[in-house]
Amino acid sequence: MSIDRNIIELQLWDSLRTGDQSALQKLYLAYYKDLLQYGLKFTTDREALKDSINSTFLYLWEKHENLSEANHVGNYIFKSYQRQLAKDLKTQPSFESLSLAQSSLSTDIEEFQFIVIQEEKRRVTILKAAILKLPKRQRELISLRYYESLSYDEIVVKTGLTKRAVYNQIHIAINSLKKDTNLKDLKQALFLLSFF
DSSP states (O other), rough: OOOOOHHHHHHHHHHHHHHOOOHHHHHHHHHHHHHHHHTTTOOOOHHHHHHHHHHHHHHHHHHHGGGGOSSSSHHHHHHHHHHHHHHHHTTTTTTTOHHHHTTTTTHHHHHHHHHHHHHHHHHHHHHHHHHHHHHHHHHHHHIIIIIOOOOOOHHHHHHHHOHHHHHHHHHHHHHHHHOOOGGGHHHHHHHHTOOO
């Protein structure tokens, strides 16, 4: 598949590196839940974990000009969060297994990658099923825009539709997907789609 979560995230990462704050916000939304779940392995203090997540993304924003290219954005964010979390948890007297957090780095990264990949496969399956329910023209336009990564101008040339018609049909299709009850836990992915 030519466009998936990894490609979207790489585009967001490149935008973040050039100073696009909305890209940072989208990455934050995409990873918040997974980072919180990971942090809950080490402490039940959700407020402390939220602070660590916020500090991680604040760091990424402050250093955006110096961020390197990332082959897998999730790994970069996860490693940054893991360092921030270990640093923050040192200040908590109730946290006794900091060494566990540091020593299990490679195992946790593998586990995190596996979870992200499995979750992405599940999301893609659900999203594809929902897209198949759309009218034929909307399916075609969604495919051209998000799977073949064509610009609106390229879609106009390929389909013979007006640019306004293309915009309208894609907008209607995304709104239909947002209303699909099977996609209720994919709102974040649809939110990201609507920005591309």
